Amino acid sequence: MAEKIQGVLTPTLVPLDARGEINEAEMRRFYGWLIDKGVHGLYPNGSTGEFTRFTVEERKRIVKISCEVANGRVPVLAGAAEANVKETLAACEAYHSYGARAVAIVSPFYFRLSQESVYAYFAEIAKNSPIDVTLYNIPMFATPLEVNTIRRLAEFPRVVGIKDSTGDLSFMMRMISAVKPDRPDFCFLTGWEAVLAPMMLIGCDGGTHATSNVIPEVTKQLYEMCKAGQYADAMKIQYRVLELFDVMLLNFEFPDGFRAAADLRGFNLGRGRQPMSSTQQVDRTALQKVLQCILADFGFVGSPDSGCPTRTGNAPNDKLAQIVFEVLHELERRGVV
Amino acid sequence: MAEKIQGVLTPTLVPLDARGEINEAEMRRFYGWLIDKGVHGLYPNGSTGEFTRFTVEERKRIVKISCEVANGRVPVLAGAAEANVKETLAACEAYHSYGARAVAIVSPFYFRLSQESVYAYFAEIAKNSPIDVTLYNIPMFATPLEVNTIRRLAEFPRVVGIKDSTGDLSFMMRMISAVKPDRPDFCFLTGWEAVLAPMMLIGCDGGTHATSNVIPEVTKQLYEMCKAGQYADAMKIQYRVLELFDVMLLNFEFPDGFRAAADLRGFNLGRGRQPMSSTQQVDRTALQKVLQCILADFGFVGSPDSGCPTRTGNAPNDKLAQIVFEVLHELERRGVV
Amino acid sequence: MAEKIQGVLTPTLVPLDARGEINEAEMRRFYGWLIDKGVHGLYPNGSTGEFTRFTVEERKRIVKISCEVANGRVPVLAGAAEANVKETLAACEAYHSYGARAVAIVSPFYFRLSQESVYAYFAEIAKNSPIDVTLYNIPMFATPLEVNTIRRLAEFPRVVGIKDSTGDLSFMMRMISAVKPDRPDFCFLTGWEAVLAPMMLIGCDGGTHATSNVIPEVTKQLYEMCKAGQYADAMKIQYRVLELFDVMLLNFEFPDGFRAAADLRGFNLGRGRQPMSSTQQVDRTALQKVLQCILADFGFVGSPDSGCPTRTGNAPNDKLAQIVFEVLHELERRGVV
């Protein structure tokens, strides 16, 4: 039996070039760095990887490159949801041939289905997939998976785990209670990184965390502290991760905040494929400075030249304070003040 | 200037063969019949057409066939949303070359975007599309379009209308108030056919109605009565349409109820691409008999051999009553009662 | 059998004095004026009447005064929801003795109950009330009433109608389809005045409209046009009512916008009981000027001295434009410009 998927997997961002095409060289450099920094796996074609904004061929290419970079050092969990069961199974075949450890399949989206239909959909996949399947529950974007449906799907040996992005601890506990007695090998991953430590406490095996694109060293450390039972120390880190996470999540259009922060670590992610208005572009510049200040606290980058105002934890305020700092700095530079 | 889009357009169902592939011959026969029965346009690749369950190539083929069948007799409004702006514009080009009158582009889905991002998305398309664009607002499935965003987008000449599936009359009135003064040519279509008559009363130009796949004669009549100001009579028909609509919508996984009903009109739509559990298949058979009873009232088909119990308007009850009738009929047939 | 409740009933605002106590003299003057202007009934203790912000004794006093002012000229529909069934029945007794035509009882709120519990609650009231009962469905504030529950409750002769504040036309049509065949006398009132005309078209008997506190002449005219089948003309008025309604509803804390507008008709409603922050008080002044401009268009009041900028239908913008006008006017007055 294959090893259980666990630890912090990175739902990888996709570097793009100036024309919006996949920047393969930067992608290889970036994913290699993530593995070097200690992430426990790569998770291409997740929400953070904006899978819906790529073509079928691009999604395949992304997984192929990921598997090549991983090269057996860490497992690859490949997002494989396509237009329908037949296309999804074709992706499963392909990813299996590339050497992925398992696929992750998001619950049907656009249409919101009944639980019976969600069951029928995954059952059809589970019966025919040549590769292990993890369910992906993200009710804010796709049809919710209820506990009883997950329990029924866990009867298929091919279904080896779930990635749940609700961040709802009681829901996760209900899921674990319902599934674990009959499937002790089942893997529970949280996609809501703001609460990794508490999720580990209640029995999760890890998570797929967008923030690990930016601070892989910290998310790895957080995970290891939890594994060692050092929850009090882990929570100190968790609070700092939350601050970074919130600025990236709540003030940019997802996942552009994560792209902006990864750039600060020395990569060139490029602009995402969702167009930005001019207002949004101005905002982005100010917010990236706030991100730089947070990353400077972690010790990963230097502070902006213009300096860092005291942060309040209220990002819109922090953005304004940063803009004031920028203006003052510029005036100083010009000898005005 | 091109003619305003108006009337009842059919968001066409897609006939599939036993292997789940597009049944082109049946598609041509079915779409031709719709036009013969008087629908004012074809709307391929809508939600009813399950556009998300087809591949890029299939979506193109569907529009191409639709344009060929329409052959200038009625306009084709082609759903053109693809993975990103670039792919969407490619679809616009293709559909323009096939002779479509306009494209309909659903608001970004899966991710829920801010209004600013929705604006940026459609603005980019509006600036570059070679074909007229109608916005498609369906908040239950995709990012909502707010009135102010619609008003801003209506500043682009390429944006010629909106299809709104909320069924919310005050929202539609707010939209009309905000847009019509500056764009008297703007086209307002409702996608919520349960209230076509009231929507016409408040100023809509028509709608894209799934029910017109099943009873095109009736939806056309309903529209014409409204155009003639005969609202009291129109409402009598509207209530009958609602009964049919509710059985198809609320008791099957969308749009399978519409597929089941279109079959009763003499077509072979085949099973949709979303798998069904065995429970769902049993349900479908009983519900299709209920649909037959409703269509028999309209005079379009005969009653089931087993007869039609009195309908209560409560579909689960009606389904049970129908099952009892079926069993009794079978027992009679066997000489038991 | 008592006459069916129909027409436009006013969910009456409650005038308060400077200490926040009921201003009885103003209340009598205001309610008398409403009846003189032609409203078809008074509806004290509705949401517009902020029933939850008064004590049990105050609610009784409000109904008593309403019945005295009405004095048989128009029916009084009295909001009678209290802490529990026993207290609610006590209110029913009292309101019956004051001469109310019927009571309106909102679905249980705070707790969100199952439909079975909602049924049990109203059934207990229906069995014991000495006065006719109308159900009150307002899902944004209280437990929703589903069609089947309404149908079951319509089996009690004491339950004579429903006031529905969803503004959802297909829901209202489903309700009418389910209830009317067995209860042709059942009264359907809409509480969503933005769509009174379409609601009349589909078969409603009228509505309880907060706006009739401000422009009773117009809401009465709108109703009468609908009764006469003059829907096209009615819609012209309906659009103007919507503009007023939206400014009052969307830009003030409910129902303070209605209070501010009623003041402009020559009454002294006073501040509501919900405290206002200083920001909100500044806003209120600017918005009341926008209201004055709209009411001036109706011909009910003069324009503000500072004049009325062109309205855009976008209230925040209109508020800003008005503030600019105010400032300019003040500068002119001081001879600055």
Place this chain on the structure above:
Amino acid sequence: MAEKIQGVLTPTLVPLDARGEINEAEMRRFYGWLIDKGVHGLYPNGSTGEFTRFTVEERKRIVKISCEVANGRVPVLAGAAEANVKETLAACEAYHSYGARAVAIVSPFYFRLSQESVYAYFAEIAKNSPIDVTLYNIPMFATPLEVNTIRRLAEFPRVVGIKDSTGDLSFMMRMISAVKPDRPDFCFLTGWEAVLAPMMLIGCDGGTHATSNVIPEVTKQLYEMCKAGQYADAMKIQYRVLELFDVMLLNFEFPDGFRAAADLRGFNLGRGRQPMSSTQQVDRTALQKVLQCILADFGFVGSPDSGCPTRTGNAPNDKLAQIVFEVLHELERRGVV
């Protein structure tokens, strides 16, 4: 400065007699037992105490009795929300005079207010209350309190804490991040007992837990383990508490499941004030047997005579299994099987 509120406070159920009146003798016996079993405080007039279903006078009486029973042994946190600010302040005065430690005031309900209005409401109370105030956030029933509003309200010294019933850990962490730096004395209580242990881990001071009406010994133990940093052991108990909690919460109308379970501990809570349909009464009997089986596992009561089937964690299934056991037992008793 008064001592910080911490630990597990019981949101006390209210024993009623056969006529639905407060059963004072049983109330005194029950609350005394809770204190004897170690709960850290009493919290009358919470949601579990069904405060909305009692009259103003009854709510006062409930707090008075609670203070008398507590008699200084444990603090009393008294729910004091009334119809408006003036009435609420009157309750604050009364509860202060009875010796309550603080009041808990739920965010305004029925109407859903803007954050600015929620702020104005609590600010008015905070400025005038003679007794410490804890905010009560329960978005499923009342206007939500956002982090920034809580931060602003924490500037009032009278506001000493918050009880949050969302069960959302990232929200609680954001709240703690925003408030604690300036108010290290501020008290954070969770009302979502399914996750007490993780909430303690992230820095909560305890909770107000309905389940402590039923198993005060266990909730106390759970709290103490968390205080001692024994999280792994605490989680084992937390999972067992969750099973009990879910049966009580998800299968009865709240809080009747808690009433049914407290009865099993030897009290006579009586029926709640919300009427039950006959179907609900039958259900209640079967479910109470399931509760008895769970409490028997804890060792607090004996098993039902009819025995306990294996539980699946799926309450509807467990209820059916229990009914089968009951029927078999009855047949055995009659010598049929």
